[in-house]
Amino acid sequence: MFDTTTNTGLNTATIIAQLTDTHLLSHPGDRQRGCNPWQSLKAVLRDIAAAQPDYLLLTGDIADAGELTAYQQAISLIVPLQIPTYWLPGNHDAIAPLFNSFTHPLFHPPQATILGNWQLVTVDSTLSRACWGEGRLDRESLQKLEERLQRCHLPALIALHHHPLLTGLDWLDSIALQNADEFLALIDRFSHVRLVLFGHIHSTFAQKRGVTDFYGTPSTCLQLHRENSKLGDRQPGFRLLHLHPDGTHKTEVRRVCVLT
Numbered sequence: 001m002f003d004t005t006t007n008t009g010l011n012t013a014t015i016i017a018q019l020t021d022t023h024l025l026s027h028p029g030d031r032q033r034g035c036n037p038w039q040s041l042k043a044v045l046r047d048i049a050a051a052q053p054d055y056l057l058l059t060g061d062i063a064d065a066g067e068l069t070a071y072q073q074a075i076s077l078i079v080p081l082q083i084p085t086y087w088l089p090g091n092h093d094a095i096a097p098l099f100n101s102f103t104h105p106l107f108h109p110p111q112a113t114i115l116g117n118w119q120l121v122t123v124d125s126t127l128s129r130a131c132w133g134e135g136r137l138d139r140e141s142l143q144k145l146e147e148r149l150q151r152c153h154l155p156a157l158i159a160l161h162h163h164p165l166l167t168g169l170d171w172l173d174s175i176a177l178q179n180a181d182e183f184l185a186l187i188d189r190f191s192h193v194r195l196v197l198f199g200h201i202h203s204t205f206a207q208k209r210g211v212t213d214f215y216g217t218p219s220t221c222l223q224l225h226r227e228n229s230k231l232g233d234r235q236p237g238f239r240l241l242h243l244h245p246d247g248t249h250k251t252e253v254r255r256v257c258v259l260t
């Protein structure tokens, strides 16, 4: 599961576009709460293509209800970009249909890999018996993460679906990463963990904790106002990351105009 390697030029920044919570429905024409996730994702991918990232990072809730046709839609929209795509599941995903559909050579399941002068570690934080969509990193995942960080000292970007830091919104925090304390205690031991990226919160989040920057990213469809927990009217978005060879980074969230 771990240890694939992909090298880009070592003297230039590696550019990653994170897209998350696409919540695709069974059919491209389907809408949910006024949003057509297929159309919205299409618009996001148009802007991502213009940004010319080296890699895509897809951080879960790819389908809204785990439908096979939704995963097929994702493939049909993403593959034409011809960009290697690292993905991990979210609480809305159905694990078997997801793993069985995302077999295209451009698609890479949860793993650790080297991208330029950085390492990317994508982990599955979904809980098979979740009550309300909460997440957890199981013992094996934590152990593999620890072993990886002990073995490779390149600046690390860890990506997962569930947020490991509190947002301040009760109901959202109740479905966060349930053993965030274990995860945070682990990464605190490794000063080369520079970035933690997640989805799940359908909004922008940025917080520095020690040497690590934590970022949450808007959904490619419905947005959430964390201030009042209501569905927001902000546009869909994605995050662009420039990972510099010296271990620094820059990042921005780009909002996307969707024509309906």
Ligand SMILES: [Fe+2]
Pocket: 021, 023, 061, 090, 092, 200, 201, 202
């Ligand atoms: Fe979601």
